[in-house]
Amino acid sequence: MITLYGIKNCDTVKKARAWLDVRGIAYTFHDYKIAGVDEAQLRAWVDKFGWEKVLNRAGTTFRKLPDADKEGLNADKAVTLMQAQPSMIKRPILDLGDRRIAGFKPEIYATTFA
Numbered sequence: 001m002i003t004l005y006g007i008k009n010c011d012t013v014k015k016a017r018a019w020l021d022v023r024g025i026a027y028t029f030h031d032y033k034i035a036g037v038d039e040a041q042l043r044a045w046v047d048k049f050g051w052e053k054v055l056n057r058a059g060t061t062f063r064k065l066p067d068a069d070k071e072g073l074n075a076d077k078a079v080t081l082m083q084a085q086p087s088m089i090k091r092p093i094l095d096l097g098d099r100r101i102a103g104f105k106p107e108i109y110a111t112t113f114a
Contacts, residue, residue: 002027005037006092016092016104025113027094032086042079045093049102051078054090061087 004020004027006013020027045054055078056062062070062081069081082089094101094109101108 001097003030003095004028004092005030005032005089005095007031007033007087010091012104013092015106016094016109019104019106019109023113032089037083037086037089039079039083042082042089043075045100045102046075046079048100049090051075053102054078054093055082056088056090059088061085 002025004013004016006016008029008031017029042054051074065081090102092104096112101112
């Protein structure tokens with residue numbers, strides 16, 4: 001089963017969903033702003049991609065954090081922040097069961113589903 005993780009109002013997630021929909025690729029959408037994200041799942045993403053890629057530091061949610069929360073970042077602190085505020089998680093994350101893709105690039109999706 002394919003699962004697309006993200007937030008429904010995110011423009012990048014909308015593009016990924018549209019890409020999958022146009023091609024008739026069945027998937028389940030997991031909105032982690034509504035449904036949250038399991039710590040084990042989040043740690044698996046951090047192990048796979050590195051916390052630096054999974055934690056969206058460019059977003060307003062992260063930028064609005066107090067400086068103390070931004071200092072001394074490591075995998076554990078990043079997971080704690082992302083669980084508390086799922087808007088800080090990179091999106092989308094596409095889980096294909098045997099592998100995962102962070103972010104959306106049409107050319108990567110096209111290669112994946114070729």
